[in-house]
Amino acid sequence: MSVKILIPTPLRPYAGKEDCVKVDARSVGEALDLLTGRYAELRKHLYSDDGRLRNFVNVYVNDEDIRSLQKEKTPLHEGDTISIIPSIAGG
Amino acid sequence: MLRLSDKLAQRIRSHGEASYPHECCGALLGRGDGPEREIVDLLPLENRNGNSPRNRFAISPEDFRRAEAVARERGLDLVGWYHSHPDHPALPSEFDRAHAWPWYSYVIVSVTQGRAGQITAWRLDDNRTRFTPDRLEIAERTPV
Numbered sequence: 001m002s003v004k005i006l007i008p009t010p011l012r013p014y015a016g017k018e019d020c021v022k023v024d025a026r027s028v029g030e031a032l033d034l035l036t037g038r039y040a041e042l043r044k045h046l047y048s049d050d051g052r053l054r055n056f057v058n059v060y061v062n063d064e065d066i067r068s069l070q071k072e073k074t075p076l077h078e079g080d081t082i083s084i085i086p087s088i089a090g091g
Numbered sequence: 092m093l094r095l096s097d098k099l100a101q102r103i104r105s106h107g108e109a110s111y112p113h114e115c116c117g118a119l120l121g122r123g124d125g126p127e128r129e130i131v132d133l134l135p136l137e138n139r140n141g142n143s144p145r146n147r148f149a150i151s152p153e154d155f156r157r158a159e160a161v162a163r164e165r166g167l168d169l170v171g172w173y174h175s176h177p178d179h180p181a182l183p184s185e186f187d188r189a190h191a192w193p194w195y196s197y198v199i200v201s202v203t204q205g206r207a208g209q210i211t212a213w214r215l216d217d218n219r220t221r222f223t224p225d226r227l228e229i230a231e232r233t234p235v
Binding site: 008009010060089 | 150
């Protein structure tokens with residue numbers, strides 16, 4: 001399935017300055033693997049050392065948080081848009 | 092260096108005063124991915140931290156997506172975030188640092204007893220260990 005991944009501005013320096021990357025993948029996990037395979041520096045910003053998606057990173061497929069779907073096993077359909085969304089908070 | 096018109100600086104101050112004693116927050120829309128950056132507009136957002144809004148702020152993923160969409164539509168970038176420090180100096184807290192991202196500009200306005208004061212700008216270093224002050228230039232002209 002051809003899908004696009006939207007890269008937020010703070011991660012673009014680690015993704016060849018691209019704001020959008022297209023990959024062919026059947027699941028969110030596969031899409032992110034392909035993305036971080038292409039741009040290895042991205043991996044440490046998306047995943048913790050134990051290989052899990054960081055808490056401060058939200059991933060959406062179209063308008064749905066993957067935590068409310070099947071997480072990284074969420075299936076993809078042709079034309080889906082994956083958004084990587086940094087958690088923004090402070091004090 | 093971060094450039095900001097005095098009109099936008101006043102909007103940040105006003106948002107901080109209107110939200111007092113809670114923290115305000117919003118998105119900075121602008122241009123520049125190098126050391127020099129210009130803020131062209133603001134997108135005031137709701138503080139989604141319902142537990143401790145006097146000393147914490149949070150921006151929902153939905154509001155984040157909206158801010159990015161507005162920036163894209165206008166040919167701008169989402170270059171950072173602003174928030175207020177009610178009754179505290181305009182210095183980033185450890186909590187700010189722990190939750191910040193490199194690259195973004197972070198603007199903080201101090202609001203004391205309901206009156207906005209100093210505005211400062213900061214960037215987190217690439218290894219996320221500390222904030223570096225960014226020189227803030229508040230100009231009278233309106234960004235185009």
